[in-house]
Amino acid sequence: MTITIDQAAPVGTTSTRLTRPAPGPTLLSAREVTKSYAVGRRRAEILHGVSLGVAAGEMCAVMGPSGSGKSTLLYCLAGLEQPTTGSIDLLGRNLATVSRGELARLRRSEVGFVFQSYNLVPTLSVGENVALPWRLRRLLPPRDAIREAMATLGIESLARSLPISLSGGEQQRVALARVLAQSPRVVFADEPTGALDTTTGHVVLDQLAAIAADPQRAVLIVTHDPNVAARCDRVMFMRDGRLERQLSTPSAADVALVMAELSDGSTSSRS
Ligand SMILES: Nc1ncnc2c1ncn2[C@@H]1O[C@H](COP(=O)(O)OP(=O)(O)OP(=O)(O)O)[C@@H](O)[C@H]1O
Numbered sequence: 001m002t003i004t005i006d007q008a009a010p011v012g013t014t015s016t017r018l019t020r021p022a023p024g025p026t027l028l029s030a031r032e033v034t035k036s037y038a039v040g041r042r043r044a045e046i047l048h049g050v051s052l053g054v055a056a057g058e059m060c061a062v063m064g065p066s067g068s069g070k071s072t073l074l075y076c077l078a079g080l081e082q083p084t085t086g087s088i089d090l091l092g093r094n095l096a097t098v099s100r101g102e103l104a105r106l107r108r109s110e111v112g113f114v115f116q117s118y119n120l121v122p123t124l125s126v127g128e129n130v131a132l133p134w135r136l137r138r139l140l141p142p143r144d145a146i147r148e149a150m151a152t153l154g155i156e157s158l159a160r161s162l163p164i165s166l167s168g169g170e171q172q173r174v175a176l177a178r179v180l181a182q183s184p185r186v187v188f189a190d191e192p193t194g195a196l197d198t199t200t201g202h203v204v205l206d207q208l209a210a211i212a213a214d215p216q217r218a219v220l221i222v223t224h225d226p227n228v229a230a231r232c233d234r235v236m237f238m239r240d241g242r243l244e245r246q247l248s249t250p251s252a253a254d255v256a257l258v259m260a261e262l263s264d265g266s267t268s269s270r271s
Contacts, residue, residue: 024056026089027186027218028077033086035072035241046072048241049086054186059212059219061229063255064238065263070222071190073238077220078111078188079103091185108133112179114189114208120163120171126150127159130178142181149180153203168195176204180211187211187219193228205231226255237262 035047046069054060062070075081077088079095088095091110093102113119120129130150131141150156153173163171172195179187189208193201209231212219221228229235230252237245239262247254 024215026053027056027091028054028220029089030073030077030083031087033073033076033083033088035069035076035081036084046241047076047083050238050241050243051086052236052243054218054220056185056218057212057215058234059209059221059232061221061223061232061235062238063223063226063229063235063259065259066224068238068262069241070238074188074190074220074222078113079107105137108136109182110185112182112184112187114172114175114179114187114192114204120174122163125160125162126155126166126174129163129174130181133178133182145181145183146177149177152180152207153177154200169197169200172196173200173204176207180207183211183217185217187217189219189221191223192221193223193225201228226252226259229255 030050030052033047033050034045036043036045038044050069050073062073064070072081076083077090079088079090079098082096091106093106095103098106107113121132124132127146127150128135130146134141147156150159153176155170155173155177158166158170158174163174166174172192176192187208192208193204196204205228208219208221211217212233221232223229230250233249235247235250235255235258236243237247237258244262245258247258250258
């Protein structure tokens, strides 16, 4: 099997094997990000100096063994967690210095989240949840875009339902419909197909790929699924809180091979 591992290229530089036109400007970057939590009297070091960049027009995946810090990294990059040290730039704003109000505005208008556990308001109907970003900004929701997004994801008939009455996969589709209708510049997705059947999973990935095909936008996905990673332009691999490798436009088999190596500890390249 031929496997292309861009070990020479530091993680965060532009990939050399892109299927799409060369990516645009960097929309998201992290420099030497660390994250630790207090656990009893000691601190658990979760991220160790992570640096990366995601350019406009890219769909990137973050993979790694369970507990390697993928979700923690995603939450830091999205401005939902503060790194302990290091800096993150999202859409030209340094997240360490941006005001709370500006960060909230950024999240509502320019950033989309597809997180399983994230932000469906239980007391609002599905339709109201999809329209929430506009309501929060006191704007009129774009009815056509919302209807189209819900139709694309097959959840039109659920418009009046409450989230509690939906399956995990349906809730995930509601979160994605909100993102599609919003058309944000950067989308963060944590296991976006995790709770979905194969067909709906393909629909979701197609939609995320369509967002990233826009040269003004980018998508960053955390996934365990090599088939999801294989849909991405670039896959970054974490182990023990470090980004260790990346693959450009890999096959699912390439991804699975690297994951197997990372999981059994057979790679040794640590910075
Ligand atoms: N708030 C917290 N306090 C203490 N430890 C935490 C906290 N959040 C995460 N951790 C720890 O950080 C480590 C990395 O967690 P994280 O969820 O980022 O990993 P992951 O790679 O996304 O894992 P998985 O693939 O299983 O979802 C884990 O050991 C986890 O227990």
